[in-house]
Amino acid sequence: EAGVVQSPRYKIIEKKQPVAFWCNPISGHNTLYWYLQNLGQGPELLIRYENEEAVDDSQLPKDRFSAERLKGVDSTLKIQPAELGDSAVYLCASSLGGLAGELFFGEGSRLTVL
Amino acid sequence: AQSVTQPDIHITVSEGASLELRCNYSYGATPYLFWYVQSPGQGLQLLLKYFSGDTLVQGIKGFEAEFKRSQSSFNLRKPSVHWSDAAEYFCAVGAMGAGNMLTFGGGTRLMVKP
Numbered sequence: 001e002a003g004v005v006q007s008p009r010y011k012i013i014e015k016k017q018p019v020a021f022w023c024n025p026i027s028g029h030n031t032l033y034w035y036l037q038n039l040g041q042g043p044e045l046l047i048r049y050e051n052e053e054a055v056d057d058s059q060l061p062k063d064r065f066s067a068e069r070l071k072g073v074d075s076t077l078k079i080q081p082a083e084l085g086d087s088a089v090y091l092c093a094s095s096l097g098g099l100a101g102e103l104f105f106g107e108g109s110r111l112t113v114l
Numbered sequence: 115a116q117s118v119t120q121p122d123i124h125i126t127v128s129e130g131a132s133l134e135l136r137c138n139y140s141y142g143a144t145p146y147l148f149w150y151v152q153s154p155g156q157g158l159q160l161l162l163k164y165f166s167g168d169t170l171v172q173g174i175k176g177f178e179a180e181f182k183r184s185q186s187s188f189n190l191r192k193p194s195v196h197w198s199d200a201a202e203y204f205c206a207v208g209a210m211g212a213g214n215m216l217t218f219g220g221g222t223r224l225m226v227k228p
Contacts, residue, residue, distance in 0.1 A: 043218050
């Protein structure tokens with residue numbers, strides 16, 4: 001069974017440019033998460049989807065970040081415009097949902113903003 | 115709100131020695147507790163989890179963890195460390211009634227000496 005797939009794995013852009021990350025969760029997983037992981041720190045939740053509905057986006061900086069999960073499967077996280085401080089790893093995870101189900105993580109997308 | 119503290123940022127042990135990684139959590143109700151491992155450039159992999167019942171839980175790769183409510187701790191242990199265990203380890207707490215939202219600690223980087 002395929003795991004959570006993310007692309008691109010690495011992205012280098014100049015500040016003020018836009019960038020987008022794509023995530024394909026494990027088949028059948030209704031819940032999808034985007035986490036931000038700064039260097040040397042633990043992941044921090046940006047947004048959580050239940051099917052196509054964003055049920056928790058309180059930590060998403062909405063002035064420059066946006067996310068969507070069309071048809072409740074794949075998801076895209078966008079940053080426009082990117083700032084130097086956005087350099088980090090963006091992790092996608094999925095789960096079956098329900099209480100305390102296991103989260104399965106992708107390998108992450110590492111963003112470097114110059 | 116829940117929080118997780120991993121007091122040790124770095125730990126170095128010799129191969130074959132025992133290991134204990136500390137984790138303290140803050141949460142008002144019964145927590146769900148997790149340990150994840152992250153190898154360089156990889157996503158997070160679940161080692162073990164505690165939901166209820168036996169306070170000593172066994173995980174993959176020979177790891178175990180013990181939930182101690184009185185100490186608000188969930189320390190990870192392994193009796194004999196292998197060189198391949200070198201990685202970053204994250205403790206996380208999940209909140210009942212909050213979906214599967216996990217709050218992660220800052221991580222402990224484990225280095226293994228030959």
